Amino acid sequence: MGSRLLVVHVHRTDARTGYPSRVGFVVSRAVGGAVRRNLVKRRLREIMRAELPVLPTGLDVVVRANPAAAEASFEELRETLISLCHRGFRRIEAAG
Secondary structure, eight states, X not given: OBOSSEEEEEEEOGGGTTSOOEEEEEOOGGGOSHHHHHHXXXXXXXXXXXXXXXXXXXXXXXXXXXXXXXXXXXXXXXXXXXXXXXXXXXXXXXXX
């Protein structure tokens, strides 16, 4: 699932069933310099920290920031990330 700010990949593996979900972040140099990249990563981590209790178990989630994420506000990132994650979760559950 993707948007102009973020791309989210959600994957369930049999080996992870019953274990807490894991989240990883990819923020490349295309997003900006080190200060800008670290700001985007800190924001994404904080958003996911608040969402961890409601994540289904046994998932691997990878969040990739697009260059537009560097200019986005915290609220824009939050709304986009939560929306994309929930779409990914629904897709995983529908696949069975």
